[in-house]
Amino acid sequence: MTILTKIIEAKKVEVARLKQSYKLADQLRTTPIYSFIERCEQNQGLHLIAEFKRASPSKGIINAHLDPVEQAQTYQSLGASMVSVLTDQQFFSGSFADLEKVRKSVQLPVLNKDFIIDKIQIDRAYRSGADVILLIVASLDETRLTELYHYAKGLGLEVLVEVHNERELEQAQTLGARLIGVNNRDLKTFEVDLAVTERLAQLINHDREILISESGIQSKADIARVKQAGARAVLIGETLMRATNLQETLKNIFI
Structure with missing residues (x-):
């Protein structure tokens, strides 16, 4: 069983509980x-896109003690265009309390980063203050992906559709997605390769689609590489969460 499969199985249990408890x-x-x-x-x-992520399945605890308000406000002051908040508790030590605190503390779009498989998760994200939700093509069949995409759009939310290969990119484009995230991390093996962004960027309609390169971006050279490929945004989490001096870290890596 892959890590992604384990996460999705856990989400099914979480969604069942949510439907009983969330009003x-x-x-x-x-x-x-x-x-x-x-x-x-x-x-x-x-x-x-600066991410608030306390932990991950591949790295374990990244930074368990950071204050989401202080971190998000620092992200905003240093020029971030969006704050991403991990809300999965079991695998990423996240929470909707983190998202709600971030929403109240910044005047930026907030991305709810989670493994969404049901409309009730979108409802909760919407009411918690998310402006953008994540849909991962690898975790959804085509019918459910389409259903959830249009449901979120109907609420006025923007949707970041995450892909890992050509087939998934084609599905995102068929949906009409404007925000396409290329995850350089294989969610089955958790190995990272920036060449994924470079390869898929050649198939993007850059006049209409906004390419976001996600995962594994740690240096100025990494950023230059994905920017050259056509990325319009980069999502950085672990590097920023580990930084002892955020301003210096961003100055050193972000162009």
């Missing part, structure tokens, strides 16, 4: 929706 009437959205697509259209430069 939509208990939580109403009070914040506007911030558009990441508009930010990319207004500024043609490379955008930073």
Whole structure:
């Protein structure tokens, strides 16, 4: 069983519990929706998506003690265009409390990074203040992917559709996705290769689709490499979460 399979099986259990305990009437959205697509259209430069991620299956605990408010505000002050928040608890030590705190502390789009397999997760993300949700093509069949994509769009959310290969990219493009995330990490083996971004970037319609390179970006050379390939944004998590001086770290790696 791959790591992704384990995570999805755990999500099925989580969703079943959520349907018993989560009441939509208990939580109403009070914040506007911030558009990441508009930010990319207004500024043609490379955008930073800075991630709040306490742990991961491949790295274990990354930084368990950081305050999400302080970290997100620092991301904003240093020029991030969006803050990504991991909300999976079992494998990433995340929570919706983290997402809600981040939402209240910044005037940026917030991405709910999770393994979404059901509409109720989108409802919770929406009401918790997320502006963008993640749908991972590798974790959904085509019918469910299409259903969840249009459901999120119907709420006014933007959708980052994550792909790992040519077949998945074709599915994302068939959906009409504007935000396409190329994950350089294979979710089955968790190995990282930036060549994945370079390969798939050649198949992107850069006039319409916004390519986001995710995972494994740790240096100025990495950023230059994916930018050269056509990435409009990079998602960086672990490097920023481990940084003792965020300003210095970003100065050293972000172009």
